[in-house]
Structures are given as C-alpha cells and as structure tokens.
Amino acid sequence: MSVNVFDVLKERGFIAQTTHEDEIRDMLGKEPVTFYIGFDPTADSLHVGHFIQIMVMMHMQQAGHRPIALVGGGTAMVGDPSGRTDMRKMMTIDTIRHNAESFKKQLSRFLDFSEGKAVMVNNADWLLDLNYVEFLREIGVHFSVNRMLTAECFRSRLERGLSFLEFNYMLMQSYDFLMLYRKYNCKMQLGGDDQWSNILGGAELIRRVEGGSAYGMTFTLLTTSEGKKMGKTEAGALWLDPAKTSPYDFYQYWRNVDDADVMKCLALLTFLPMDEVRRLGSLKDEKINEAKKVLAYEVTKLVHGREEADKARAAAEALFGGGGAGAEVPGSTISMVQFRENANIIDILLLLGLIPSKGEGRRLIQQGGIYVNDERIDDIGHTLADNDLKDGSLMIRKGKKVYHKVTVKD
RNA sequence: GGAGGAGUACCCAAGUGGCCAAAGGGGGCAGACUGUAAAUCUGUUAGCUCAGCUUUCGGUGGUUCAAAUCCACCCUCCUCCA
Numbered sequence: 047m048s049v050n051v052f053d054v055l056k057e058r059g060f061i062a063q064t065t066h067e068d069e070i071r072d073m074l075g076k077e078p079v080t081f082y083i084g085f086d087p088t089a090d091s092l093h094v095g096h097f098i099q100i101m102v103m104m105h106m107q108q109a110g111h112r113p114i115a116l117v118g119g120g121t122a123m124v125g126d127p128s129g130r131t132d133m134r135k136m137m138t139i140d141t142i143r144h145n146a147e148s149f150k151k152q153l154s155r156f157l158d159f160s161e162g163k164a165v166m167v168n169n170a171d172w173l174l175d176l177n178y179v180e181f182l183r184e185i186g187v188h189f190s191v192n193r194m195l196t197a198e199c200f201r202s203r204l205e206r207g208l209s210f211l212e213f214n215y216m217l218m219q220s221y222d223f224l225m226l227y228r229k230y231n232c233k234m235q236l237g238g239d240d241q242w243s244n245i246l247g248g249a250e251l252i253r254r255v256e257g258g259s260a261y262g263m264t265f266t267l268l269t270t271s272e273g274k275k276m277g278k279t280e281a282g283a284l285w286l287d288p289a290k291t292s293p294y295d296f297y298q299y300w301r302n303v304d305d306a307d308v309m310k311c312l313a314l315l316t317f318l319p320m321d322e323v324r325r326l327g328s329l330k331d332e333k334i335n336e337a338k339k340v341l342a343y344e345v346t347k348l349v350h351g352r353e354e355a356d357k358a359r360a361a362a363e364a365l366f367g368g369g370g371a372g373a374e375v376p377g378s379t380i381s382m383v384q385f386r387e388n389a390n391i392i393d394i395l396l397l398l399g400l401i402p403s404k405g406e407g408r409r410l411i412q413q414g415g416i417y418v419n420d421e422r423i424d425d426i427g428h429t430l431a432d433n434d435l436k437d438g439s440l441m442i443r444k445g446k447k448v449y450h451k452v453t454v455k456d
Numbered sequence: 457g458g459a460g461g462a463g464u465a466c467c468c469a470a471g472u473g474g475c476c477a478a479a480g481g482g483g484g485c486a487g488a489c490u491g492u493a494a495a496u497c498u499g500u501u502a503g504c505u506c507a508g509c510u511u512u513c514g515g516u517g518g519u520u521c522a523a524a525u526c527c528a529c530c531c532u533c534c535u536c537c538a
Contacts, residue, residue, distance in 0.1 A: 303493080332491040338492085338493080367492095403502085403503065404504075405503065408506080410486065445486060446486090
C-alpha cells in the first residue's frame, strides 16, 4: 500500500474524532481491515448526509479495506435520539422494510459487493428476535446509566424528554458492532460525528465482552461555513434518488454553494486530487464559479452517473450562459387542451406546480418575479396565447433561477 | 396518583373581550445590487370568485352583539411531589 488511507481521509478533512489515532493509522496502513457504517432507513432514499459516509467507504474500499454497509432495519424501530431535540415519530414496520430495500439498492451502486469485497447486512436479522431478559443480562449489564447520561447526545435530551425506548438505542447499536466483530471480525465502526457516543459504546462493549480491540472514528458533518447543516433545501433533504431530487436540481444545489464552502465540498464529495482541490478552492471572486461548476459536475457524476451529469450541466449552461437552446431543461409536457384551459398565467403556474397557491402567484407577478419567454409578466390577469409557443413550447421563469420549460402536445 | 405551568402562523415569540389574518425576530419567496456566491437594502409571507368573503391561535361545547382572549370538559407537553 502506497498511501495510507488514514492520511487521505485526514488530508481531505473527513476525520472528526478517533478512538486511538495512532493505532488506527498503523492498522489501516499494514493490513486489510473490515469496518462498518450503519444507515437507519428513516426515509425511502439516502440523502447527501449519507453520501459523505459513502465517500468514506469508497475511499476505504479503494485502499483495500472491506466495508460492511449496515442497514438499520432493527434500530430504525427504536429511533436514534442523537442529534435530535425532540422525539422521533415511531415508524411502522412496513415502512421500515420498504425503506431498507431502497437503501440496499442505492448502496449497491456505490460499492463493489462482488467476491466479498463488501458486505451488506441488516441488523433486523439479529435485533428483532432478541430475548429481553437475556439481552439485559448479556449486554445491559455492561452499561452504566450514570455514564450514559453524561453523554452529550442524552444530556441535551434530558431537558426536553427522552423515552426509555430511545434510551436503549445506544445498546442496540453497540450490540450491532459486537455481532459484526464476532461474525466478520469487524474491527472499526465509522459514522457521522453525531454517532460518537454510540460508536464508543460498541467499542467498549467489545473490549469488555471479548477482550478484543475495536476502534471507532467519526467524520465531519457536512455543514456550511456558518455551521448550518448542508444538503437541506426548502423541499427537504437533498436526496440521492433522482425521482425525489432531480439531477438538475442536485447539480444546481452544488453550483450555488457559498464561496467559503467550495473547497470543503470538493475535498469531501469528489475524488479530485487534493492539489486540484486546493487550486480550485483558492480561486477568487468570479473565478470561483469555475470551481463551483467542477464541484457540481463531479458530485452529480458520482451520484447520478456521467450521462445525467452531462445533461444537467448542458441545461445549466443553456439557461444561465445563454448557450444553445437547451435541450435538457427541466420542465413538463401538457396537452393542448390543458394549455388552453389554463391559459391564465396564474392557472398555468399552479398546474405546473411552480406555486402552491394562487395568492402566491399574484404576489410573484406583482413583485415582478415571473417571466414568460424572458418577458416579465406584470399583469395578474395575463393570459397565454397560442403564439406564445415557439416550436410547441415556452419557457417560464420564476425568480432568477427557477426555469420551467412547458412543452405542449396534442 | 397529587400540586403547579404551558400549548399562538414554517420556527421562536408578543398578544388576556372589539382597533387581530394576529406585534417582533428567524426562515422562505420576490425585487435592487452582483459572480447562478456572500453581505446589504426594499417588498412580501392563510385561502379564495381578492378593495369583498371564507378558514385560522391544542380539541369540543358554551357565555357574548363581538372570543386567541371569559367559562366547562377533554387532549398533549413540562416542572415539583409519590
């Protein structure tokens, strides 16, 4: 092994906390290591927050280590209190099962699961059949409530309330680590920095029960320079599922990150060499737009593939760069009948889902935020006519950045 | 189980009979300025058949010409006691 993956992760800014920095570095440098990261299926798609963990797994796999992707079909039944200020809604078993399937599909796109190079497990397989008393006697005995309560993730919740259900989450996750240690000789657990206490719990459990050495490492959460969580949009999270967040929107999200966050995102979310990352990240003023284009393209390519990334980039250039009459511009197709029945500008905006209510539409127009074929609409009673169509389509723009191409077919 | 306290729009939070579709802040959206950035400034932020009407202040019912505001019951959360 030429370059130690630990150094790579460190240089790129992934690592937040480690249990034993030197030992971990040594181990990763001299032998293939089996490690795991857990993903609780709380939604039907992974999002960008998960993607950073996936990046880590890819880096590790490339360095010859073996990732275990754990889908938390069992732990999702309980809900992780870490990083939450309020109680989670309990999820139904069917929902969790469905989500777990989606997670599996998405994860298998990023890692090579052939020939045992990576493993996918679901902790429902061992958690759901546990016997309560046995579990308490075998595992529960090793946990000190006093100590757990001093953990940051519980302390914040003591003020707002913490159910016994959630309190057990740490034990379940610790048990996962123990199971994987026994079954796969899994020696490391990685995760987001909010997982630190849970990871420590597992590493300590293994040391106590098995006398073995287990390690943990956490990664920076993706936050903006102002400390806000990244990957959140008004519509919710930035999903990896193209049906939930279109590749175009995904591209645009990264195209529009703050100047201050460009370098961090390039390091964490692309495989570009660090020299290049540093070069792009140090660009100033409007030059930094080049870096943002690279970022948007590279991340979209990783998540959605080259073809989708090309399309997203072409659409962006057509719309913002005044380039060719964009082919892959986001939009929708309606029938001639629909077009004529909704000729009123507000009706068509509503039909296209660009506004949530007519009141919103009136406001937008009154404030000059709606354009049809690049002409500002200033009358809330404006109606579209057939000759607004150019080659059977027209372009509606809302604000500065939201483009929607309407194609009308018979 | 007992004693107190609280539940207001996307979030925080003011409002304790009419002047309340509800102050202020945050967030969002739009405009100006710009680099598809940030900061700043301005407007806006329940719905509709929009200078009028309808629905909204945990829920249900009541008092009143008039209720977010008063009364009754219920639900949820918090604190202290057991």
